[in-house]
Structure formats: C-alpha cells, structure tokens
Amino acid sequence: MTEEKLQQEIGKEYVFPKKDDNKPVTEEIIKKLPKVELHCHLDGSMRVETILEEAERQKVKLPADNPDKLKKMVQPGFDCKSLVDYLKAFDITLSVLQEEEALYRAAYELIEDVAKENVKYIEVRYSPILHQKKGLGLVDILEAVLQGLKQGERDFGVKSGVIICGIRNIDPKYSMKLAELSVAYKNKGVVAFDLAGAEEDYPAKEHREAFQLVLKNNLNSTTHAGEAYGPESIHQAIHYCGAHRIGHGTRLFENGDLLNYVNDHRIPLEICISSNIQTKAVKRFEDHPVRLYYDLGLRITLNTDNRLVSDTTLTKEFMIAHEYYGFTLEEIKDIIIQSFKSAFIPYREKRDMLRKVIKELEKF
Incomplete structure (x- = not known):
C-alpha cells in the first residue's frame, strides 16, 4: 500500500476487501491478529494465583484458600443474576490491591497476559479511591x-494508557477529586476519565462537574452507560457529561433517535459481550445487539471488561462474535481497525500505529 493510499484509508472507515466471506475463523487466527482493548478493569483482570499469593503476603483473609474454590467465587459465570451480583467479586480482588507492590504487580501481569494474544495497545481503567483502605x-x-504498565511495555512491547474511574454510587465530590487527578496526569499516562459502578438510581448527571473539569482541560472521557439502565443513561453520558465513548451501550437500540445521533457523531461503543450476558444487561447471547449495531454502521469495539471475573480474553470475545453473530474474518479485521481509531491516543501516534496494524492485518 502506498503512503498516499494509506493516508486515505486512515482518514475513513476502513473496510477490507471482501475476498472470501467463507474464510475460516479459528481461535488460532484470532489470537495472532493485532488487537486493541479499550475497556478493561484492572481490579477485574487479576490472576487467581496472584490474589492468593498477595493475600498470603499481606495477611489478608480470603473466603477460600485454594485456586479452584476462589475461582468459583470471583467468576459468577452466566448464572449471575445482575450487575450488582457481578460486582461482588470485586470485594475479593480489591482486598489485595491496597498496597503499591500489589498494584504494580497487577498492572505488570495484565500487560504480560494481553501480550500473549497480540494486543498492541490497552487502556486500563480503575478507581484509585477504592485502593485507599491502608492509607x-x-x-x-x-x-x-x-x-x-511501563515496565510491562518495556518487557512485552504493549503500549498502554490509564483511564481513571469516578464511581456513580459514591459522593460526586470524590469524582471531582479523581477528575483533578486525571487532569494532573494528562500526558503522563492518564488518557481519559470514566464513570463506573452501579448504574440504576445513580445518574451520570450528578457527576457532571467532574466531567466539565475534564473537558475544560481537553482530556478524553468515557462513561459506563446503557448497561444496567436504559437509553436515558446514554443520553446523560453524552449530553450532560460530554462522553467521547460509551462503555457498553447495550440498550442503545431502544431509542432509535439517540442511536442515530451516536452513529452520526461516530461515538464509539465499548462492547463487552460476555460481561453483558453475565450482568443480565442482555438475557441471552442470541439477544445481544452487537450484530445490529455493526450492520447499522455504528463504530463498535470489542473488549473483555474483566478478564478474570468474566473468565474471558479478547480472543474469546472475537470468537463469540464469530460463532453467535456470524462475523467474518474481514468484518473482524474491520472492527479491529475501528477499535484502533477509537483509542484515546494522539493522532500522530495513532496514525503510525494504524499503519503497522493495517499492514499486519493484510497478511491474513
């Protein structure tokens, strides 16, 4: 591809030539594809072994003391009843993430894990305010x-950025503190501000002052919305908080006018299929709107949400997209390009990254 042609492709929605829609999609192929992850929680993506080892080192009592039993407690599976039920697993992971050494280790190991499936860039999100129990x-x-994360990049070559999360069900004044921290670390590793936590009964608009501070300082923002609550939540995320991306957006299809607005303004959706089924944002795999969103032209990205709690990887999520919704290899590559375009990284860096990714994808 010539430089001129490449620049043209980067500037538009890239769609790979439909050479063969029947080309087999295997886990081995998906694992080798260059990928990006934009919605991944640090405290939901630890290794079970790390939780056990850190608990022993820190003298933290866990509800189970062997990998198999603990795994069952932090992986609610598809029998999970709701988002609130799903979030219970974080009581366990957070119990061992209250010291700097443990936080460093969790971040480093996450980079090591994603490198194994050829993730080139990852945005890791968490809320620092949940890690202050030891002062x-x-x-x-x-x-x-x-x-x-930086040491992980040096050792495994995966670039990363941090997204700091405010928490819906915690006093908005703490969201403001976290927004101030985000602004202070703009261009120093923090790439965006987010709002996470229990969605129903905790509207995003209550935290709009924090988002206003972020936007005034030209920092990116995303918001969990449309997962455990309807389109109104997405409306608030966009029009009250100025979100540049939407975390999940599962129920966006319930409001066609808002869906068209999101589509027209190319606001990316951070789709997490397995997590959405587990939290009962969607009852069954067959009911998930990801195929509808893609066919309508929305900019979608696929993500794990929580690698440990959802017992998944990015490779698994793409395989689910193929097996349940018929995404072909060419469509999967298209989603990967959309995901890279949606990343919160500077244009020039994104352009260079896309150049390499497009060339790598064309080999498949």
Whole structure:
C-alpha cells in the first residue's frame, strides 16, 4: 500500500476487501491478529494465583484458600443474576490491591497476559479511591499502576494508557477529586476519565462537574452507560457529561433517535459481550445487539471488561462474535481497525500505529 493510499484509508472507515466471506475463523487466527482493548478493569483482570499469593503476603483473609474454590467465587459465570451480583467479586480482588507492590504487580501481569494474544495497545481503567483502605494516597496508587504498565511495555512491547474511574454510587465530590487527578496526569499516562459502578438510581448527571473539569482541560472521557439502565443513561453520558465513548451501550437500540445521533457523531461503543450476558444487561447471547449495531454502521469495539471475573480474553470475545453473530474474518479485521481509531491516543501516534496494524492485518 502506498503512503498516499494509506493516508486515505486512515482518514475513513476502513473496510477490507471482501475476498472470501467463507474464510475460516479459528481461535488460532484470532489470537495472532493485532488487537486493541479499550475497556478493561484492572481490579477485574487479576490472576487467581496472584490474589492468593498477595493475600498470603499481606495477611489478608480470603473466603477460600485454594485456586479452584476462589475461582468459583470471583467468576459468577452466566448464572449471575445482575450487575450488582457481578460486582461482588470485586470485594475479593480489591482486598489485595491496597498496597503499591500489589498494584504494580497487577498492572505488570495484565500487560504480560494481553501480550500473549497480540494486543498492541490497552487502556486500563480503575478507581484509585477504592485502593485507599491502608492509607495510600491517590498519587501513590496511580504511580504504582503507571510504573507497572511501563515496565510491562518495556518487557512485552504493549503500549498502554490509564483511564481513571469516578464511581456513580459514591459522593460526586470524590469524582471531582479523581477528575483533578486525571487532569494532573494528562500526558503522563492518564488518557481519559470514566464513570463506573452501579448504574440504576445513580445518574451520570450528578457527576457532571467532574466531567466539565475534564473537558475544560481537553482530556478524553468515557462513561459506563446503557448497561444496567436504559437509553436515558446514554443520553446523560453524552449530553450532560460530554462522553467521547460509551462503555457498553447495550440498550442503545431502544431509542432509535439517540442511536442515530451516536452513529452520526461516530461515538464509539465499548462492547463487552460476555460481561453483558453475565450482568443480565442482555438475557441471552442470541439477544445481544452487537450484530445490529455493526450492520447499522455504528463504530463498535470489542473488549473483555474483566478478564478474570468474566473468565474471558479478547480472543474469546472475537470468537463469540464469530460463532453467535456470524462475523467474518474481514468484518473482524474491520472492527479491529475501528477499535484502533477509537483509542484515546494522539493522532500522530495513532496514525503510525494504524499503519503497522493495517499492514499486519493484510497478511491474513
């Protein structure tokens, strides 16, 4: 591909030539494809072995002391009843993420894990305020994670950025503190501000001052919305909080006018299929709107949400997209390109990354 042609492709929605829609899609092929992950929670993506080892080191009592039993407790599976039920697993993971050494380790190991499936770039999100039970300061918590990610990049070649999360069901004044921290670390590893946590009864608009601070300082933002609550939640995320991306957006299809707005303004959706089934945002795999969204032209990205809690990988999520919704290899490559375009990284860096990714994808 010539430089001129490449620049043209980067500037538009890239669609690979439909050479053969029947080309087999296998886990081996998907694992080798260059990928990007934009919605991944640090405290939901630890290794079970790490939780056990850190609990022993820190003298933290866990509800189980062997890998098999603990795994069952932190992986609710598809029998999970709701988002609130799903979030219970985080009580366990957070119990061992209250020291700098543990935060560094979790961040580093996450980079090592994603490198094994050829993830080139990942945005890791978490809320520093949930890691203060032993008195750590917000800056110390953030620095520990950033250092772990940077060491992971040096060792495994995976670039990363941090998304700091405000929490819906915690007083909005703490969201403001986290927004201030995000702004202070803009261009120092933090790429965006987010709002996570229990969605129903905790509207995003209550946290709009934090988002206004972020937007005034030209920092990116995303918001969990349309997962456990309807399109109104997405409406608030966009029009009250100025979200540049939407986390999940599962129920966007319930409001056609808002869906068209999201589509027209190319607001990316951070889709997490397995997680959506587990939290009962969608009852069955067959009911998930991901295929509809793609066919309508929305910019979608596929993500794990929580690698441990959802017992998944990015490779698994793409295989689910293929097996349940018929995504072909060419469509999967198209989604990968959309995901890279949706990343919160500077244009020039994104352009260079896309150049390499497109060339790599064309080999498949």
